Amino acid sequence: MTATPTPRVTIKDVAARAGVSKGAVSLAFNRKPGLSEATRERIFRAARELGWAPSSTARTLAGSRVDVVGLAVCRPARLLGLEPFYMEFVSGVESVLVERSCSLLLRLVRGQDEEVRLLESWWRGRQIGGSILVDFRADDPRPAAAGRLGLPAVAVGHPSLTGGLTSVWTDDATAVTEAVRYLAALGHRRIARVGGAAALGHTSIRTAAFDEAVRALEPPARAWQTATDFSGDAGARATRSLLAAAPPERPTAIVYDNDIMAVAGLSVAAEMGLRVPADVSLLAWDDSQLCRLTHPTLSAMSHDVHGFGADVARTLFGVISGEGPGSHPVPTPVLTPRGSTAPPKA
Amino acid sequence: MTATPTPRVTIKDVAARAGVSKGAVSLAFNRKPGLSEATRERIFRAARELGWAPSSTARTLAGSRVDVVGLAVCRPARLLGLEPFYMEFVSGVESVLVERSCSLLLRLVRGQDEEVRLLESWWRGRQIGGSILVDFRADDPRPAAAGRLGLPAVAVGHPSLTGGLTSVWTDDATAVTEAVRYLAALGHRRIARVGGAAALGHTSIRTAAFDEAVRALEPPARAWQTATDFSGDAGARATRSLLAAAPPERPTAIVYDNDIMAVAGLSVAAEMGLRVPADVSLLAWDDSQLCRLTHPTLSAMSHDVHGFGADVARTLFGVISGEGPGSHPVPTPVLTPRGSTAPPKA
DNA sequence: AATAGAGACTTTACCGGTTCAGTAGGGGGT
């Protein structure tokens, strides 16, 4: 990409116009001491008149801050497009970045190794000042890589998964437990869960919590769990196989790990001639607008994904400015009952 | 954001290890003539051994290419998250950027003025080498801004909207016409369209084409059109009001401008006790996985959004490397009939 | 034998900032 002969205005022009050296302009724009109020004012006026803003490229090269935050996402593109989660998360992140005139460098990667290489090259090339890490797996290589590089990073995921990195997480275990208790309280004793990708850490956490929660029920209940790839198709397949059994062997309630799968489940139930919620109750996760667009509307474990993204970004700025590792829980998803859950019909 | 005392390896280290000057290293890495094959090889080996890659920041500052592409999106975050379109589009763009080791700088903005300011600051600060422009409106200020700045840009939208910029577009008019003819061929004579945001250029194009297509029908048909904000809620409201009328005044087929609204419409029909497609046919746009997850499945005007994004990115590289303005149509969306369209019941 | 020209590098001057060691000028203390 070649440059165009646009007459660039640089710090030198501003300095000349204000009648000072470029060092002075730099001091002014970085709010550092050593300038009189009058000079400072003059410099800002000159900059305003010329429409100048410091070049972040030059700043970066000169060794100060890097005002770009990296986000590598490793999921097949088609899935990504569908999951309302990501875009909303990104918009939350953005909302905080904008306040600090930072930008988001986004990259879709195909695997964790690629992601590690990317982070390394971003960081070593000073392209980013820090990074957000999502979708943790067991034995994730990223915390070690971040540590080795000294890359400021925030991990989105439970501390048990994020290898000592500063983490921001929702308490999935508690949420799963709440979901199970809610369904049990409605009278359900045959409860299934259509989980997300088995390789993801938070899926394991939810799986364990679900088992635990069902085991704790009194009177005892029957449980089913499957893993999927989060896609609607997988959700549909899982639902079909769950609902294919005759009534005593068929769950009366199904919990899904995202809302796409729940939507798919709803349609499978309809296709099989089962009424929701009379014959089977459905409970979605990651409540997005989608859950209110179906008929019946979907009950969901909902949380504020936008706010979540914002929290993550804020936390990252903390890490960048030197805060030690920490663990930041965000509010647990709350149960939002709608039309898809009800007591099982006798 | 402060730098960490990571021992950076720079071009100097590579030069020293290969026993040449840094100029030589630069020549080698930019595949420029003037080096013997042996030296070139030695340099690459040294770089590989040290794990060095040129710093894109320094490169940018030195005045050569900027390997970042900008994309500012102006839509409310909640909507964005829902529209499968964007993430899929972005993933298509990425797929081409990755091949050329470029990155995507993404920013959500709240208005066109903000976007113009952003583009200006990105470009003047040499943060981007070019930009993708989406969501054109009437009298859009962006083509003029891009022209004034000399910013290489590709406009996603019909040439009539994009003010002389190189454009990549789908032929919405033809697609709308095809949709109308298809419904008419099924026997529908009362056809409604739930359009997108009225301010967007492609919405006007579709609106005009719809009018035109309906007028051309023989025997004559009755038509309705509304504008929305693309949200599911708006789609639901529009559908409700369309279906509230008694049969002779009620459309027997509805076309939606995206799939979210079609899903919402489907649920409204169910809620009102109308059968799809027996009582009313529904046709979605921007076919995503969502359309196959409902019951009945949604017929849709589908196109390859991922490929569209890739085309846009490729075109942008063309513009960046100096190609003059051009107009690049991509394949027209094709009708994909599924379960939500059928002849109206007598 | 002198000269030109090409090939293979090296040197050097930027790019647009930051940073830090100076330095000029003014006020206070003795």
Added chain:
DNA sequence: ACCCCCTACTGAACCGGTAAAGTCTCTATT
């Protein structure tokens, strides 16, 4: 009147590359 210190600012080096001009060595030409 002299020294010292503080404030306010300047100048130059540097960040990690690129690019244009310069140097040196060889070979081909006249």
